[in-house]
Amino acid sequence: MKTITKKQDLISEIDSLKATGKSIGFVPTMGALHAGHMSLVNRAVNENDCCVVSVFVNPTQFNNPTDLEKYPRNLQHDEEMLRAAGCSIVFSPSPEEMYNAEEMNSTFEFDFGGLDQVMEGKYRPGHFNGVVQVVSKLFSLVRPDRAYFGEKDFQQLAIIHRMVKLMNFPVKIVDCPIVREESGLALSSRNERLNTQQRENAVKISEVLFESRNFVPEKSVNELIRWVIDSINKVEGLEVEYFEIVDAATLQAIDKWNDNCVGCITVYCGDVRLIDNIRYY
Ligand code: PAF
Numbered sequence: 001m002k003t004i005t006k007k008q009d010l011i012s013e014i015d016s017l018k019a020t021g022k023s024i025g026f027v028p029t030m031g032a033l034h035a036g037h038m039s040l041v042n043r044a045v046n047e048n049d050c051c052v053v054s055v056f057v058n059p060t061q062f063n064n065p066t067d068l069e070k071y072p073r074n075l076q077h078d079e080e081m082l083r084a085a086g087c088s089i090v091f092s093p094s095p096e097e098m099y100n101a102e103e104m105n106s107t108f109e110f111d112f113g114g115l116d117q118v119m120e121g122k123y124r125p126g127h128f129n130g131v132v133q134v135v136s137k138l139f140s141l142v143r144p145d146r147a148y149f150g151e152k153d154f155q156q157l158a159i160i161h162r163m164v165k166l167m168n169f170p171v172k173i174v175d176c177p178i179v180r181e182e183s184g185l186a187l188s189s190r191n192e193r194l195n196t197q198q199r200e201n202a203v204k205i206s207e208v209l210f211e212s213r214n215f216v217p218e219k220s221v222n223e224l225i226r227w228v229i230d231s232i233n234k235v236e237g238l239e240v241e242y243f244e245i246v247d248a249a250t251l252q253a254i255d256k257w258n259d260n261c262v263g264c265i266t267v268y269c270g271d272v273r274l275i276d277n278i279r280y281y
Contacts, residue, residue: 001083003090007098010091010141014052018143022049026144026171028135031055031092032072032189033081036179040148043176045086052142053082055092060104061130067273072192091142098137108133115162115251119244119264120155120275131156132163139169147171152178152186154264154277158251178277180206186276193272201237202269208232209263209278216280217257221245224263232267241266241273245280 004010017024025044029037033055044051055078062068075092082090095104110132115121121128139147149157161173179187184206185199194202208231215224229240243265247254254261257280264277 001079001087001090003079003092005091005093005097007093007141010089013089014141014143017050023145024048024142025051026138026142026147027051027053028138028147028149029053029055029078030057030071030189031078032074032192033078034187034189034191036150036152036187038081038085039179040150040176041082041085041087043174044146044148047174048146050088051086052089052091052144053087054138054142055090056098056134056138058098058130058134059095060099060108060133061127063124063126070193072189091138098134103133110163111166112159113162115155115159118155118246118251118253119242120266123241123266128156128159132159135160136163136167136169139164139171144171146174148174148176150176150178152188152275152277154248154262155251158249184210186274188274190272190274194269198237198269198272201235202267202274204235204238205232205265205267205269205274205276209265209276212263213278213280221255221257228263228265232265237270239268241268248279248281 025048027040027044041053055075057071059068079090108129110129116128149160151157157175164171164173183203185203208228212224212228225243225245228243232238232240244253245261245263246252248260248262259281261280262277266275
């Protein structure tokens with residue numbers, strides 16, 4: 001496995017792979033890898049000749065400087081996991097290597113067609129512009145045949161599909177299911193920041209989401225939203241930022257059940273922001 005930090009070195013390496021007809025599977029990450037990431041890496045290794053993983057904590061997608069500063073980083077451990085999984089190339093550039101000063105300070109703007117006006121987009125202004133900015137750059141460098149994204153970031157995945165369509169990237173986006181701990185807690189790099197009590201509390205998020213499926217369609221959409229929010233807020237140390245039930249394709253809030261809807265939630269567990277989602281069809 002090679003670790004590459006310079007864009008030009010990555011371009012040369014990808015050129016050689018392309019010249020010999022090798023297929024490339026790509027997993028973009030911000031590091032602090034866990035079993036959720038590794039499920040994407042394992043698929044990329046199995047379905048392609050060569051697996052490339054980027055490890056880059058992207059500053060332009062953080063609207064909260066403390067969140068960026070506290071984001072867990074452990075490249076050496078990430079590299080060990082990736083080597084063991086059969087990854088071929090790790091790309092871990094510095095922010096200065098990825099962006100020039102102008103890009104770092106100006107706002108990159110993408111036409112989201114409304115997908116960014118809801119949920120995460122409302123609470124993290126500019127977040128998805130930063131995601132599209134970095135993923136489009138990474139796609140141009142890696143030129144993957146397939147790229148793997150987790151369904152935990154449901155809204156991000158919808159936006160990546162739109163980006164690929166609008167920008168005509170010749171890549172297949174592979175949607176990968178959420179990986180959960182045995183307790184039900186969705187795996188996240190941010191879980192590393194939870195203490196034992198917070199971890200116990202956080203399990204309630206998935207418990208409530210799973211239970212909520214039993215009330216469909218008896219409760220109305222609005223009644224179910226209220227029930228989920230109240231059940232989670234009742235747990236000491238948990239505070240729901242938003243819970244919305246949306247159409248899985250448009251991400252617009254629904255008021256009547258249909259067969260293509262998903263409930264998306266963000267909860268603060270102390271100062272750790274956790275996200276999860278559940279399908280109701
Ligand atoms: O999902 C993530 O970890 C990030 O948003 C991504 C896709 C790696 C872009 O920085």
